Amino acid sequence: MTKTSAGLAAALALATGALLAGASPAVAESAAERAVAARQAGFKQIGAAFKGVNDELRARKPDLAVVAAAAARLEGHATQLPTWFPRGSGPESGAETGARAAVWSDAAGFADAAANLRTQTQRLNVLAREGDLAALRKQAGQVAAACKTCHTAYREED
Numbered sequence: 001m002t003k004t005s006a007g008l009a010a011a012l013a014l015a016t017g018a019l020l021a022g023a024s025p026a027v028a029e030s031a032a033e034r035a036v037a038a039r040q041a042g043f044k045q046i047g048a049a050f051k052g053v054n055d056e057l058r059a060r061k062p063d064l065a066v067v068a069a070a071a072a073r074l075e076g077h078a079t080q081l082p083t084w085f086p087r088g089s090g091p092e093s094g095a096e097t098g099a100r101a102a103v104w105s106d107a108a109g110f111a112d113a114a115a116n117l118r119t120q121t122q123r124l125n126v127l128a129r130e131g132d133l134a135a136l137r138k139q140a141g142q143v144a145a146a147c148k149t150c151h152t153a154y155r156e157e158d
C-alpha cells in the first residue's frame, strides 16, 4: 500500500466511525426516530386541521365549505393515527417522544381513544355538510375532548 492510499484508508475509517457514532444524525437516525418524527408531523397536521375548523367556527359568519374541508382533513388524519405507533417507537427506544409506554402496554385502551377521535371527527364532518352551526360548535367540543382524553392517558405532559 502506498503512503497516500494508506492515509486515505485511515481518513475513510475515521469518517465511517464518525457516522456510526451518530455525528451525522440525518444519516444515523434510527427507525424509532423516523417513526417519532413522522407521527409528530402527523399530529401537527391534526392540530392544523382542527385549528382550521375552530378558527372558522369562531368567525362571525363561518364559511361552511372551509369548515367541511378542514373537518374532512381531520377525519383523514384521525383514520391514519393508529398506524403512527409501530412497536419499538416508544420511550424505551431512546427517541425523543412524548408518547408514554402505556400506548403499547395498554394497546386496547389506546385503540379505543383513537377510535373515539375517529367517531367524533366523522360526526363533525357530517354536521359540516349539513350546516347546523350550533350543532357543529358543540361537536367541535366533543372532538377537543377526544384529543384531551387520549393526551391525559397516553402523552407526557409538556
Ligand code: HEC
Pocket (backbone or CB within 6 Å): 036, 039, 040, 041, 043, 044, 046, 047, 050, 096, 097, 098, 099, 100, 103, 110, 113, 114, 115, 117, 143, 144, 146, 147, 148, 150, 151, 154, 155
Ligand atoms: C389516541 C390518542 C391521541 C389522540 C386521540 C390525539 N392525540 Fe395528540 N398526541 C398523542 C400522543 C401519544 C402524542 C405524542 C407523540 C410523540 O411525541 O411521539 C401526541 C402529540 C400531539 C401533538 C404534538 C406533536 C409534536 O409536534 O410533537 C399535537 C399538536 C397533538 N397531539 C394534537 C392533537 C389534537 C389537536 C388532537 C385532536 C384533534 C389529538 N392530538 C388527538 C395522542 C393522541
